[in-house]
Amino acid sequence: MFGLGVPELIIILVLVLLIFGPRKLPELGSFVGKSLRDFRDALDRRDEGPPSDLPTDGDEARRAAASQEAKKPDA
Numbered sequence: 701m702f703g704l705g706v707p708e709l710i711i712i713l714v715l716v717l718l719i720f721g722p723r724k725l726p727e728l729g730s731f732v733g734k735s736l737r738d739f740r741d742a743l744d745r746r747d748e749g750p751p752s753d754l755p756t757d758g759d760e761a762r763r764a765a766a767s768q769e770a771k772k773p774d775a
Contacts, residue, residue, distance in 0.1 A: 704712075720728055 716728075717725065
């Protein structure tokens with residue numbers, strides 16, 4: 701995918717271990733895992749469509765047209 705093989709991944713993992721230390725690695729792994737899970741959940745919800753309480757593009761267009769009509773002076 702990015703041209704990363706096993707040796708490159710090992711070097712990256714060693715650098716992460718040196719930078720963050722062994723005590724922070726579980727926290728870092730947990731954070732990355734939760735972030736990926738939330739990202740996947742957001743993608744799944746996007747496929748279902750917008751929630752009914754959020755405005756859609758059509759609502760915005762209707763509101764903009766109504767405000768334009770309200771701003772026009774009566775002649």
